[in-house]
Amino acid sequence: MKAAVFAYLTLxxxxxxxxxxxxxxxxxxxxxxxxxxxxxxxxGLTRALEMEAPRNVRYFAxxxxxxARRECGDRAGGMVDFADAIALMPxxxxxxxxxxxxxxxxxxxxxxxxxxxxxSELAPAPAEALVRAGALKYEARxxxxxxxxxxxxxxxxxxxxxxxxxxxxxxxxxxxxxxALAVMDALLAIQPKEAEAYHHKGAILYAQKATVHLxxxxxxxNKAIELNPNRAIYYRARANCRSLLGDSDxxxxxxETFNALNRRTR
Numbered sequence: 001m002k003a004a005v006f007a008y009l010t011l012x013x014x015x016x017x018x019x020x021x022x023x024x025x026x027x028x029x030x031x032x033x034x035x036x037x038x039x040x041x042x043x044g045l046t047r048a049l050e051m052e053a054p055r056n057v058r059y060f061a062x063x064x065x066x067x068a069r070r071e072c073g074d075r076a077g078g079m080v081d082f083a084d085a086i087a088l089m090p091x092x093x094x095x096x097x098x099x100x101x102x103x104x105x106x107x108x109x110x111x112x113x114x115x116x117x118x119x120s121e122l123a124p125a126p127a128e129a130l131v132r133a134g135a136l137k138y139e140a141r142x143x144x145x146x147x148x149x150x151x152x153x154x155x156x157x158x159x160x161x162x163x164x165x166x167x168x169x170x171x172x173x174x175x176x177x178x179x180a181l182a183v184m185d186a187l188l189a190i191q192p193k194e195a196e197a198y199h200h201k202g203a204i205l206y207a208q209k210a211t212v213h214l215x216x217x218x219x220x221x222n223k224a225i226e227l228n229p230n231r232a233i234y235y236r237a238r239a240n241c242r243s244l245l246g247d248s249d250x251x252x253x254x255x256e257t258f259n260a261l262n263r264r265t266r
Contacts, residue, residue, distance in 0.1 A: 021051070025051075029041040029068070036071075038068040038072050045064055049061050055089065056089065065078075070102060096122065101132070116133040134150040134167075137170075151167060154167065165187075165200065181204055195234070196224070198223040202237060206237070222238070238250075242254060
């Protein structure tokens, strides 16, 4: 978890109505974390935790300090804070989600998976936790297990877009190109202007390298660019496709656009 976690958790803290002094200390720590001054953030949160505070305020303070400590290189201290947070509010899925992310970063995949599954049991909307579990299995190239978790996420919430992309990638990398394309078609049925879904479709078709798939791949890349003309990688993908189709002029033009967009975003 990076500085964005501080911004996320501050909303929860401000809605709690903690004592002003405690709230001030935590808000200052959040501001330091957003500036990536995690050492100052950790010191401020330690001061806050030395004060009397409601259980839910202490819970969020421990989660924030866990992030700050880990960013300072104190992974063990961060894990202690995660454990303290979970002990305070074992009914809240966020502690398990955030600790799962930290364990995943540390390569402790079995423990991370256990935390993600616990979060999915506690969360009223478990799709996010299940997608993280699926991503864990995808990274390990355990595609059947990844497909199971992504599918469960979509069953829990058919509108959760990250689950479609996870399922698509797991199916494609597992060799089920037809299934991967079907997942993107299902996403486009509910999000018809999702440019990245067209990019994924084009990439899956292009990866098969068969001539029969190149024209449909080109159509998909065209649609992605129509929906989002400022995404550089779409032009690179179309350039590769055009090159295989023999359209060297079109490929060259796409490479130039790709380079121009990259220069603009530097």
